[in-house]
Amino acid sequence: xxxxxxxxxxxxxxxxxxxxxxxxxxxxxxxxxxxxxxxxxxxxxxxxxxxxxxxxxxxxxxxxxxxxxxxxxxxxxxxxxxxxxxxxxxxxxxxxxxxxxxxxxxxxxxxxxxxxxxxxxxxxxxxxxxxxxxxxxxxxxxxxxxxxxxxxxxxxxxxxxxxxxxxxxxxxxxxxxxxxxxxxxxxxxxxxxxxxxxxxxxxxxxxxxxxxxxxxxxxxxxxxxxxxxxxxxxxxxxxxxxxxxxxxxxxxxxxxxxxxxxxxxxxxxxxxxxxxxxxxxxxxxxxxxxxxxxxxxxxxxxxxxxxxxxxxxxxxxxxxxxxxxxxxxxxxxxxxxxxxxxxxxxxxxxxxxxxxxxxxxxxxxxxxxxxxxxxxxxxxxxx
Ligand SMILES: *Cc1c(COP(=O)(O)O)cnc(C)c1O
Numbered sequence: 228x229x230x231x232x233x234x235x236x237x238x239x240x241x242x243x244x245x246x247x248x249x250x251x252x253x254x255x256x257x258x259x260x261x262x263x264x265x266x267x268x269x270x271x272x273x274x275x276x277x278x279x280x281x282x283x284x285x286x287x288x289x290x291x292x293x294x295x296x297x298x299x300x301x302x303x304x305x306x307x308x309x310x311x312x313x314x315x316x317x318x319x320x321x322x323x324x325x326x327x328x329x330x331x332x333x334x335x336x337x338x339x340x341x342x343x344x345x346x347x348x349x350x351x352x353x354x355x356x357x358x359x360x361x362x363x364x365x366x367x368x369x370x371x372x373x374x375x376x377x378x379x380x381x382x383x384x385x386x387x388x389x390x391x392x393x394x395x396x397x398x399x400x401x402x403x404x405x406x407x408x409x410x411x412x413x414x415x416x417x418x419x420x421x422x423x424x425x426x427x428x429x430x431x432x433x434x435x436x437x438x439x440x441x442x443x444x445x446x447x448x449x450x451x452x453x454x455x456x457x458x459x460x461x462x463x464x465x466x467x468x469x470x471x472x473x474x475x476x477x478x479x480x481x482x483x484x485x486x487x488x489x490x491x492x493x494x495x496x497x498x499x500x501x502x503x504x505x506x507x508x509x510x511x512x513x514x515x516x517x518x519x520x521x522x523x524x525x526x527x528x529x530x531x532x533x534x535x536x537x538x539x540x541x542x543x544x545x546x547x548x549x550x551x552x553x554x555x556x557x558x559x560x561x562x563x564x565x566x567x568x569x570x571x572x573x574x575x576x577x578x579x580x581x582x583x584x585x586x587x588x589x590x591x592x593x594x595x596x597x598x599x600x601x602x603x604x605x606x607x608x609x610x
Contacts (some may be wrong), residue, residue: 288382291435508604
């Protein structure tokens with residue numbers, strides 16, 4: 228079986244994990260801070276905060292930006308459910324901005340129209356969760372200009388985009404957003420098993436995130452409300468969560484970060500190869516992009532294809548090719564339908580989903596394996 232994605236683990240990674248297991252601290256030790264420094268240095272941002280998952284990070288990002296009951300958060304319907312759920316955890320409502328079918332990213336035009344409507348209707352969102360679908364970076368400059376005009380905060384859900392570049396700087400630099408959130412799930416650019424991290428240039432926001440990931444508790448003398456407290460004193464100053472990463476995970480993350488650029492370069496080569504070798508088939512290919520992190524290679528069947536998406540999916544799976552579909556539009560999930568969303572609400576997203584298929588792409592995919600994927604796909608689609 229060739230999976231659609233998988234982790235790339237080597238002996239250095241294993242050694243890094245083992246050395247933490249032999250050390251004094253398997254959690255809340257020195258590896259977390261070091262991992263955070265590595266991420267901040269890579270992204271060129273002042274602060275990085277490691278957490279237990281990207282989902283936890285998105286939740287904390289919303290909380291730290293003050294999202295609460297009565298607020299609304301907007302995101303793209305073509306994403307993993309976590310991009311929207313983070314608002315619901317805070318008691319806020321969710322809205323969606325339809326996508327640009329060429330890229331799968333949210334449509335700038337749809338965003339502009341919806342913001343103008345919301346401004347007139349006094350229904351502006353508190354924050355926008357921008358998703359860099361498949362690792363292709365959204366036009367953050369334009370998005371930031373539109374949002375700034377209406378005082379909408381920006382969270383980048385960069386679960387797909389660690390290692391991608393925008394205007395010469397790494398995603399995570401926060402040049403056009405308040406906070407960026409990464410995932411270290413095994414299918415993402417680098418892995419810690421489960422894990423996530425946030426980056427921000429705002430020291431107060433970073434302080435809040437650190438406190439919220441550990442129950443809302445602080446021991447920092449400069450933050451305590453008590454005067455002249457005893458040595459054991461700590462204060463829970465707000466309702467936080469237990470969203471910490473372990474040192475075991477952080478050590479794996481540090482080791483993986485050394486290989487990030489190599490992993491992304493490999494993904495880019497394989498994506499270029501698909502781009503060349505899949506020409507001429509009844510497929511819409513994702514536009515070439517040398518700055519994308521190429522988390523996914525999501526093709527779409529055209530009207531000319533003689534096989535349906537379901538039959539193609541089943542046929543490839545039977546042939547041992549682990550294809551997948553990204554994503555069932557979030558607003559069509561039963562939970563969101565019960566909130567009032569329905570088919571037809573975001574037609575571009577729905578059409579995109581109907582025809583989409585993600586084919587294998589990960590650093591360990593060899594050209595020989597990729598050729599097998601291309602062969603199987605071509606023969607099924609032209610049969
Ligand atoms: C993977 C993913 C997440 C969730 O990441 P976890 O680390 O598993 O919580 C969120 N958003 C997007 C777009 C993702 O692909």
